[in-house]
Amino acid sequence: MNIHFTGIGGIGASALAKYYLSQGHNVSGSDLSSSEITEELKKSGAKIFIGKHAALNLPAGTKKSVYTAAASFTNPELREAQKRKIKISSYAEAVGELTKKYKTITISGAHGKSTTTALIALILREGYCDPTVIVGTKIKEFGNSNFRKGYGPYLVLEADEWNKSFLNYHPYLAVVTNIDAEHLDTYKTIEAVEETFTEYLSKVPRDGAIIVNADDPRLKKIAGKFGKKVTWYSTYDREAEFIRRIIRIPGEHNVSNALAALKTARLLGIHEPNIMRIFSCFNGCWRRFELKGYINGAYLFNDYGHHPREIKATINAARSRFPFRRIWCVYQPHQRQRLSYLWDDFITAFDHADRVCLLPVYDAAGRETISAKKKINSSRLAKELIFRGKDARHFFSLKKAREFITAEARTGDIILVMGAGDIYKLI
Numbered sequence: 001m002n003i004h005f006t007g008i009g010g011i012g013a014s015a016l017a018k019y020y021l022s023q024g025h026n027v028s029g030s031d032l033s034s035s036e037i038t039e040e041l042k043k044s045g046a047k048i049f050i051g052k053h054a055a056l057n058l059p060a061g062t063k064k065s066v067y068t069a070a071a072s073f074t075n076p077e078l079r080e081a082q083k084r085k086i087k088i089s090s091y092a093e094a095v096g097e098l099t100k101k102y103k104t105i106t107i108s109g110a111h112g113k114s115t116t117t118a119l120i121a122l123i124l125r126e127g128y129c130d131p132t133v134i135v136g137t138k139i140k141e142f143g144n145s146n147f148r149k150g151y152g153p154y155l156v157l158e159a160d161e162w163n164k165s166f167l168n169y170h171p172y173l174a175v176v177t178n179i180d181a182e183h184l185d186t187y188k189t190i191e192a193v194e195e196t197f198t199e200y201l202s203k204v205p206r207d208g209a210i211i212v213n214a215d216d217p218r219l220k221k222i223a224g225k226f227g228k229k230v231t232w233y234s235t236y237d238r239e240a241e242f243i244r245r246i247i248r249i250p251g252e253h254n255v256s257n258a259l260a261a262l263k264t265a266r267l268l269g270i271h272e273p274n275i276m277r278i279f280s281c282f283n284g285c286w287r288r289f290e291l292k293g294y295i296n297g298a299y300l301f302n303d304y305g306h307h308p309r310e311i312k313a314t315i316n317a318a319r320s321r322f323p324f325r326r327i328w329c330v331y332q333p334h335q336r337q338r339l340s341y342l343w344d345d346f347i348t349a350f351d352h353a354d355r356v357c358l359l360p361v362y363d364a365a366g367r368e369t370i371s372a373k374k375k376i377n378s379s380r381l382a383k384e385l386i387f388r389g390k391d392a393r394h395f396f397s398l399k400k401a402r403e404f405i406t407a408e409a410r411t412g413d414i415i416l417v418m419g420a421g422d423i424y425k426l427i
Helices: 011-022 036-043 076-083 091-099 113-126 162-168 190-201 217-229 238-246 252-267 272-281 308-321 336-341 343-349 370-375 378-387 398-408
Strands: 002-006 026-031 047-050 062-067 087-090 103-108 132-139 145-148 154-158 173-176 209-213 230-233 290-295 298-303 327-331 355-358 392-394 414-418
Touching (some): 002 011, 011 026, 062 091, 091 154, 113 252, 162 190, 217 230, 308 414, 327 398, 343 378
Parallel strands (some): 026 047, 062 087, 327 355, 355 392
Antiparallel strands (some): 290 298
């Protein structure tokens, strides 16, 4: 079957495209710009179109059209698919169909999804369960891929709540790391987030299970409604101290992520030595506190974190791992809407950094509104941080930030380059 993706370069869509390729289907796809992900897909056999979307991008004989949520139905490729009467599915709908074919383990939550998904997937592989995996990052142990083809009964899936995507899925085991005021462009209020997570957890069947973080008060309130179906984990569990001693990835948030993986693995009957072996050797995911190199003797880390809570957690993890070092946070806000909704949280997110460098807001395609663009920017955030006494500044380009960092970085500094946009190019 020929399958076409509109927006194939996304981390989720590209993983699904790899799944279809692994099943012997012909895959094509378009994206506005080239990336290492689109290049990898091209090498794997997908036909890739870069640039403005066009009806001509759909190959003859296409039987299915998959689009990312950022695409609108005025998109010429979707209009062409409608004209040809091709079956059209959103990414979430297509993955939802896939979840029916497996005993699906979904990992959701505002923070920690990718790391927890990676840990669970690696533990299942180590425990001879041979899972199929779709994850929102690249995992070194899977050949630096966001997809793994397995032959066992399990699909391990990172389940995103943006646009209520995860309501399309059919989880056998549902792992939830936390609930936070995130994706408010979709939900508007935290109460709406809680209601949607309740609806999501109600999809778990009678013979399934819910694994949730007891340290999160919102989650504790919601999951408590599901009674004996729920397995709780907490950083106050007796196993937590042992995990703190052996885990290689830094931060208390990663201890929590590991506990989620531990509880999930136990429910599946995986032996403890296999579980602990993964904790002791896993070095983290792509763009999650990832050491990329050195500049003037300073350590240069790449991190995907873009929510205030993630920024705090990453800075605190760096502070714990490298005490007495000067910690930089070089940050590119992701969406003005997020910056606007969580403004007060952003102002305090950098409190434990010694130096803050801000870049212009990254506008995610199809997810910003005109009113949001007028409201708020990085320059204003820098001024607020300076008012709080922080060593903060704003740069209008990656080039200017690079020049400043190159001139100012010194031996022993820890430089965290953070954001979900294109700030990775700074590395």
